[in-house]
Amino acid sequence: CKWDNQPAPIIVHPDTGKIALKNFIELLEKAGVEGKPHPADPARCIEIPHGISLQAVPGYADGLFSVHDPSTFAAVDMLAPEPGETVLDACAAPGGKTLLIAELMKGRGTLVAMDTHEDRLATVRTNMTRMRLPWVRLAQGDATKPGTPAGIGRFDRILADVPCTNTGVLRRRPDARWRFSVTRMQGMAQKQHAILDGLGPLLAPGGRLVYSTCSLEPEEGEQLIENWVKQNPSFRLAGHKRLIPPACQTDGIYAATLERV
DSSP states (O other): OTTTTSOOOEEEEEOTTTOOHHHHHHHHHHTTOOOEEOTTSTTTOEEEOTTOOGGGSTTTTTTOEEEOOTTHHHHHHHHOOOTTOEEEETTOTTOHHHHHHHHHHTTOSEEEEEESOHHHHHHHHHHHHHTTOTTSEEEEOOTTSOOOGGGOOOEEEEEEEOOOOOTTOTTTOTTHHHHOOHHHHHHHHHHHHHHHHHHGGGEEEEEEEEEEESOOOGGGTHHHHHHHHHHOTTEEEEEEEEEOTTTTSSOOEEEEEEEEO
16 A cells, blocks of 8 residues: 555666667766666666656657556566567557567567557557657557458467556556446456457467456456466466566566467
8 A cells, every 4th residue: 555655656768779778877867867777677677756857858859768667578578579570569558568579579570559549549659659660560459359450460479468457556547446346347357358369369379479467456367367278278378477566666467478379
């Protein structure tokens, strides 16, 4: 409760393809901005003080950095996209994890960022433009309905960063504590299950699907994944991870790696 009632810090990640972390910190220092490596992921994340507009941080206009809590990296690390692969970020808005995937792919391969509504895709488009990523494809589509986004066949990797009750990020989403109910959680779990049903057929044999949520409820995490794998024997659970604040010093998340056999 104490953790959730504290203001969340502002944490940025410099795009290592454009600038080294050390050089980015030097850039901040020259501009009089105090940046320090975040203890949860000091090699990739820098915490900057409150009261500074992101647009005023050096490198913003040039797309040198993006904003991420260190927990964001967990699902992308498990996805482990490689240059040359075909990758789908199925619930992409606002596009934070898409940026991290694109960084690992180094501009080679096909990366599709999909979301249901055009206004949410507009936010993704803005982020891709600022970060100088014109090669990322955007597609409007419903992850719960089987289909092939952007006219592509099956994908090597799929990230399903699903909508959830947000119980792991209450310090960033204080309104979520007032919207939570058992009924709402059950409805979210049904939608999450439907998203996996819709995305499963899009994964190529031998491919990897990472399910992630910022909820700490087992009904949206371990229990859901266990039930889905039982119903889909062509998939196996290859590993999962849970981060629970404040011990992790990050937002709370659950992520699971599913492989198609």
